[in-house]
Every structure is written in C-alpha cells, then in structure tokens.
Amino acid sequence: MGQSEVEAVKNSDILIAILPGGKGTHIEIGIAIGNDKSVLLLSENEEVFKVDNxxxxxxxxxVYRKPLILDKVYSEVLAIKR
Structure with a gap:
C-alpha cells in the first residue's frame, strides 16, 4: 500500500500540494524533491510560507510557494519551468 502513490509522484512532471495537507503531504513533497521534480505549494494562509513557520x-x-487562488492555479503551473 502506498507504492502506487510513490510511483505516481515519480512519474509526474510536477507535484501540486495544497497546505496544510494530510498525513502524507510532506512525504509526497519529499519524494518529489528527491526525484528532482518541481513542487508547487499552495495555501490560502500565506503564514505557512514564512520562515518561522x-x-x-x-x-x-x-519548490514554488504561491497563494491558493483557484482562478490562477492553472497559470501558476504553466509558469513553472522545469
């Protein structure tokens, strides 16, 4: 169990994580980083992106940090260059 999630991250072009996430969110982020994938972190609360948090x-x-604005998610993904 979980192997399919690992393979999905490995086979992705980009990982989009909405914070705060569930139990596996940071694991998936770590898998993506370890496999040299781009990561887009989105959050409605930009406090999570401050150095202290x-x-x-x-x-x-x-790793790209952006506010979660639903109308802009698609354009944010397109803007990330691998």
Missing amino acids: AATFYFLEN
Whole structure:
C-alpha cells in the first residue's frame, strides 16, 4: 500500500500540494524533491510560507510557494519551468 502513490509522484512532471495537507503531504513533497521534480505549494494562509513557520525545503530552487487562488492555479503551473 502506498507504492502506487510513490510511483505516481515519480512519474509526474510536477507535484501540486495544497497546505496544510494530510498525513502524507510532506512525504509526497519529499519524494518529489528527491526525484528532482518541481513542487508547487499552495495555501490560502500565506503564514505557512514564512520562515518561522515553514519547513526548510520549502525554499529549495525547485519548490514554488504561491497563494491558493483557484482562478490562477492553472497559470501558476504553466509558469513553472522545469
């Protein structure tokens, strides 16, 4: 159980994570980072992106932090260059 989720992340072009997430969210983010995938972190509460509240890997080169605005999600994904 869970292997299909690991394979899905490995086979993705980008991982989109909506924060705060569930139990597996940060695991999936870690799998994506470990497999050199781009990660788009979205949250309605931008406080989670502040240095005092965020995990250090939120600030890696291939990790993008954006406010969750439903009308803009598609354009945010297209803007990420691999």
